[in-house]
Amino acid sequence: MSLRKIVHIDMDAFYASVEQRDDPKLRGRPVVVAWKGKRSVVCAASYEARRFGVRSAMAAIHAERLCPDAIFVPPDFTRYRAVSHAVREIFQRHTDLIEPLSLDEAYLDVTENKAGLPTATRVAVTIREQILQELQLTASAGVAPNKFLAKIASDWRKPNGLFVIQPTEVEGFLAPLPVGRIPGVGKVTEKKLEQLGIRTVGDLREHELEALENSFGRYGIRLHGLARGLDHSPVVPNRPTQxxxxxxxxxxxxxxxxxxxxxxxxxxxxxxxxxxxxxxxxxxxxxxxxxxxxxxxxxxxxxxxxxxxxxxxxxxxxxxxxxxxxxxxxxxxxxxxxxxxxxxxxxxxxxxxxx
The missing domain is CATH 3.30.1490.100 (DNA polymerase, Y-family, little finger domain)
Structure with missing residues (x-):
């Protein structure tokens, strides 16, 4: 099977960045997109707020304690959807194989691209430039032979970064990573892996398939493949949310x-x-x-x-x-x-x- 060329685009602090773009008074300030209240949670936080430890899905009241000077802005999902649609139109100039994960991120298969650019890296660079020039927003991108690796790569140099994992670099790149960097490995799974002596992806690679399947069922089979950088899942355009x-x-x-x-x-x-x-x-x-x-x-x-x-x-x-x-x-x-x-x-x- 020939290698795919996958780009994962992830908008930087999307909701908060849209608010800062549209209101100059918010630029450079710690912005928290959330309804204020004891039971509310954070939808997004600007990078200025993240320096204080504020994160998405955190209780809003906790975010307020961490960053007393934060400016709370109620979310405007209609506006965010409109901006997301504009980003999607930029993607479509380069490929029709687009799999949105949410309003602010998507996988693109650019094994063949509409613009005739020579490499997937060049496609990612161009998309980021177009988003910045046309929408005054920044995006981070990961380029890799599959979706799993591209998603990890897009997070590597956030915000406003680009990271490329070449096929020959996969094994060396993955080995030292904590297993918690694998998408889908949450705190509970990470703790269970640690109890088995597995702390890094390199440790995970040394475990036999049968042992992982016995401990984690079907997900153990998935982990065995991901530890080797294997992910054959295609980019599926317009996949409806179930x-x-x-x-x-x-x-x-x-x-x-x-x-x-x-x-x-x-x-x-x-x-x-x-x-x-x-x-x-x-x-x-x-x-x-x-x-x-x-x-x-x-x-x-x-x-x-x-x-x-x-x-x-x-x-x-x-x-x-x-x-x-x-x-x-x-x-x-x-x-x-x-x-x-x-x-x-x-x-x-x-x-x-x-x-």
Whole structure:
């Protein structure tokens, strides 16, 4: 199989950068895009705010403590979508093989490019220049033989950076990286890998496929390939979103009643993520995992799609009332999700409205 040429473009602090671009008073200032309030979470933070430790998905009240001088700006997703569309039009000058991940990032397959540029690196340079000149925004880019490597590369010299991983450099580049740099390896998986003596991608590469599969199931097979820089997944244009969710594992198992604060926080994270989509979700899903690792899901499709974070939260909390396992049951994970997406100009199938 011939090597692909993949570019991953990631807009820098996208929402906050749009706000700073459009309001000169915000430039050079610590900007936090979020609704203020005890239960709100950060949608985005400018790099000036990040120096104080402010990060996306952090509780807004915590961000305010870290950076008392931060300027809080409520998100304007309509405007962000319009800018994202303009960025997408720049991508389309170079390739039709574009796989958006959200409003602010996408994979591009430029194995062949429309502009006839000689290398994938030249394509990435040109795209970044066009975004800066036409939209007054910066983007970081990663260039590599596959999606997995390109995504890591785009984060390597953020903000406003470009990093290229040549096919001959893959093994040496990956070996010293902490396993936490692998997309999909969260804190829980990272801790489990560490218990197996695996701290770096090089350590991971030394483990047999069978051992990883025994410990992590199908994901162990994926880890075995990624440790070797292997990722055969193609860039899929216009892949429709099937679901959006946020979940978290507790440090210690909790009762059902104790899950409310986490459900509220995850509902807001899910709501913020859903605002990046052009399509609308109709179904709310609550996921719970018991201390015995049994997974429960409860879902509800209201007559009208959730129209606010508060409505999504209310539905998610109401789904908890449909879990009847006794007061002694403990849970180790909770998640809140949205699925059953449709385009705004489509008429939803009425038969699914009353699940």
């Amino acid at each position: 679901s959006i969710s946020a979940e978290d594992t507790f440090e210690y198992d909790v009762t059902l009643a104790e899950t409310e604060p986490m459900i509220r926080r995850l509902a807001e994270k899910t709501w913020i993520a859903s605002r990046k989509e052009s399509r609308i979700a109709r179904t709310v899903v609550l996921k719970l995992k018991t201390s015995e690792f049994n997974i429960l899901t409860r879902s509800h499709t209201p007559e009208s799609p959730p129209s606010s974070c508060e409505e999504l939260t209310t539905i998610a909390l109401s789904l908890r009332e449909r879990v009847d396992m006794g007061s002694r049951q403990r849970f180790r994970l909770v998640g809140v999700g949205l699925n059953n997406f449709y385009a705004p100009d489509d008429t939803p199938d009425q038969s699914t409205l009353f699940e």
